[in-house]
Amino acid sequence: MLGATAFLHAVGVVHRDIKPENVMLKRGWVKDQPPACVLVDFGGAAFARGKTRVLTGFVGTKFFGAPECFAPGSRHGAKSDVWSIGVTLLTVLAGTPAAYELGNAWRTLQGGTIPAVLKPPSATPRRFKRLMHALLTVDQTNRPSAAQALSSNPWLMGHVTSLSSTHKGSPDKAVPVFGDDEHENSPGGGSSSSPLKPCASLRLHGEVSISHLPHSAD
Numbered sequence: 001m002l003g004a005t006a007f008l009h010a011v012g013v014v015h016r017d018i019k020p021e022n023v024m025l026k027r028g029w030v031k032d033q034p035p036a037c038v039l040v041d042f043g044g045a046a047f048a049r050g051k052t053r054v055l056t057g058f059v060g061t062k063f064f065g066a067p068e069c070f071a072p073g074s075r076h077g078a079k080s081d082v083w084s085i086g087v088t089l090l091t092v093l094a095g096t097p098a099a100y101e102l103g104n105a106w107r108t109l110q111g112g113t114i115p116a117v118l119k120p121p122s123a124t125p126r127r128f129k130r131l132m133h134a135l136l137t138v139d140q141t142n143r144p145s146a147a148q149a150l151s152s153n154p155w156l157m158g159h160v161t162s163l164s165s166t167h168k169g170s171p172d173k174a175v176p177v178f179g180d181d182e183h184e185n186s187p188g189g190g191s192s193s194s195p196l197k198p199c200a201s202l203r204l205h206g207e208v209s210i211s212h213l214p215h216s217a218d
Contacts, residue, residue: 001085004039004157006146009078012049013187015039017060018084020091048077055080063102064088067110068140079140086135090130106108110140127155 002024008015026036044059055076058069066083068076086110097105108115118119120129132151139144150156
């Protein structure tokens with residue numbers, strides 16, 4: 001979801017209605033293979049680039065909407081999609097609250113706290129919990145963009161191909177970046193021994209570039 005959203009934002013499109021119903025699997029979920037999913041329903045999408053980088057008004061599903069979308073005279077941008085991804089991940093883990101709990105759960109989320117009915121299961125990896133807390137940052141100026149969330153959590157991508165190369169025209173081999181949760185002091189829960197190198201940027205106009213991703217040490 002973050003990869004698809006980062007691509008949309010890179011070309012200046014904000015989805016504005018990311019939720020479980022709008023995320024579909026391209027194929028059956030096979031054990032030991034990462035699922036392939038796509039975003040659908042662009043009926044509420046809008047361009048946010050050039051002179052119209054800032055959007056106004058709310059479009060989408062209220063429960064998944066970012067706080068800045070509901071503020072008086074609300075002005076928001078691509079990062080509202082990032083909040084929606086955070087809420088979507090919560091509901092995937094904990095389920096959608098019952099109808100009578102939705103109102104209180106929504107108000108709690110808008111205040112920056114994960115409500116009890118959406119608490120991730122205790123077995124949820126700590127790095128995944130950290131990711132969700134980052135996506136659900138109330139202040140949009142401190143919330144990571146979709147590209148920044150991927151950059152700081154390379155384990156989401158499984159493997160990263162370095163852009164630098166030891167042989168001209170040939171990129172370095174793809175390096176596994178799956179890390180165990182005990183690596184608390186390393187970026188994204190990965191190995192703390194991996195050096196960092198600049199990598200490509202997927203950014204909406206005006207966004208800070210993706211900064212670093214791990215790569216292999218020769």
